[in-house]
Amino acid sequence: MGYSEQQRSTTWLLRGGLRPTRQRLALAxxxxxxxxxxxxxxESLYAAVGEAGAKVSLATVxxxxxxxxxxxxxxxxxVDGARSYFDTRLDDHPHFYWEDSHTLTDAPAEDLVIAGLPEAPEGMAVSRVDVVIRLKRA
Known part of the structure; x- marks a missing residue:
């Protein structure tokens, strides 16, 4: 990892209040x-960290x-209740889920309109809304 990559990773961890340990820095x-x-x-991050030569267990990932x-x-x-994707982009935006390749990508938000949401139960607040648009070959 080059100096700017390490600096960016360290800053990112510190922004979250996390100590920049060796394993966290490798993943960040x-x-x-x-x-x-x-x-x-x-699983994909675990494979990438292995290819990068770092020693991190899947449980640690x-x-x-x-x-x-x-x-x-x-x-x-x-996605599907069993598959989780972790997104580094934190703003509200929709996603495309490509069923044939099992990948998740950002979708353009310009045409997305959410006209309304059900009222949250008493004592609760909506923290965010995830929009996943599933794609399959026509």
Missing amino acids: GLLVGDGMDRHVTA YNTLRAFCEAGLLNEVV
Whole structure:
């Protein structure tokens, strides 16, 4: 990891109030080191960290992704109830889920209109709305 990637990763972790440990830095470097937004699963991040030569277990990847979400650094987007993608882009935006390749990408938000939401139960507030548009070959 180059100096600017490491600096970007360290700053990102500190913004979430997380100590920049070796394992967190390795994962953060793959997530935000190049400054690009991405969507990853725990498994795809685990494979990438292995290819990068870092020693991090799959359990650590899962736990660290959860910690990044709790710190407000990532959003989790659940697809099919069993598959979670972790999104580095934090603003409200819709997603395309490509059923044939099992990938998640950002969708253009310009044409999306949400006319209304049901009222939240008493004592609760809507924290966010996830819009996943599933795509299959026509």
